[in-house]
Amino acid sequence: VGTAVHDDHRRGGPVINPVLGRELKERMRSGRAFVVIGVFLSLLILTVYLVYQGTTTTGEIQQDLARQTRLGRDLYEWVLFVMLALVLFFVPGLTAGAIAGERERQTLLPLQVTLLRPRSILLGKVLAAMSFLVLLLVVSLPVMMIAYLLGGIRIVDGLKGLGIVLLVAVLLTVMVAALSTMARRVQTATLLAYGFTALLILLGPLLYFTMRVADGSHGNDLENPPAVLLTINPI
Numbered sequence: 001v002g003t004a005v006h007d008d009h010r011r012g013g014p015v016i017n018p019v020l021g022r023e024l025k026e027r028m029r030s031g032r033a034f035v036v037i038g039v040f041l042s043l044l045i046l047t048v049y050l051v052y053q054g055t056t057t058t059g060e061i062q063q064d065l066a067r068q069t070r071l072g073r074d075l076y077e078w079v080l081f082v083m084l085a086l087v088l089f090f091v092p093g094l095t096a097g098a099i100a101g102e103r104e105r106q107t108l109l110p111l112q113v114t115l116l117r118p119r120s121i122l123l124g125k126v127l128a129a130m131s132f133l134v135l136l137l138v139v140s141l142p143v144m145m146i147a148y149l150l151g152g153i154r155i156v157d158g159l160k161g162l163g164i165v166l167l168v169a170v171l172l173t174v175m176v177a178a179l180s181t182m183a184r185r186v187q188t189a190t191l192l193a194y195g196f197t198a199l200l201i202l203l204g205p206l207l208y209f210t211m212r213v214a215d216g217s218h219g220n221d222l223e224n225p226p227a228v229l230l231t232i233n234p235i
Contacts, residue, residue, distance in 0.1 A: 075150065
């Protein structure tokens with residue numbers, strides 16, 4: 001990385017973040033990336049198959065445009081849900097070792113003495129994780145097109161859904177990268193990342209339903225708990 005930084009500066013400035021370039025090369029040259037893509041696509045295809053089979057076994061598939069459209073909408077919602085769940089599962093594993101891994105391999109200090117600024121190092125790590133997540137979303141487009149071909153959604157609906165999943169992925173990636181800077185080992189960072197993700201998923205609903213039960217026990221309080229508590233949950 002240091003050599004790349006100095007060479008880029010001699011040429012008049014870096015074209016691409018050297019950390020990002022190194023991370024992308026290392027990630028795509030390993031077999032792990034293709035295993036993750038294969039698992040991601042397999043689960044999405046399995047979701048489509050199960051939703052389709054569940055509909056056909058109930059006798060709902062007929063030459064009826066309304067029923068076909070309903071199937072397309074169901075496929076879209078289920079695929080989007082599974083996609084979001086997979087993003088919540090993969091992001092901590094892909095990003096937890098961003099800084100902690102450099103510290104554990106004792107390569108963080110040599111990285112810091114290069115001409116790269118700290119924010120450039122962190123930005124390269126975050127963009128490397130995000131670029132792989134964007135690749136996962138891109139390869140899922142053919143699966144999403146099944147719902148569009150059935151007439152259940154518009155192209156705008158599909159873009160909105162993918163945009164929300166991407167937004168959640170960006171926010172979670174940045175949060176997990178911040179946690180990675182606090183850990184000295186990858187295992188510790190991974191535990192912190194998955195624990196933090198579980199907290200995001202469970203904290204809001206637990207607070208909401210706890211307040212709802214508490215309100216119901218009084219009998220006189222007709223107001224519902226604030227729905228803003230549920231916005232903590234990515235789903």
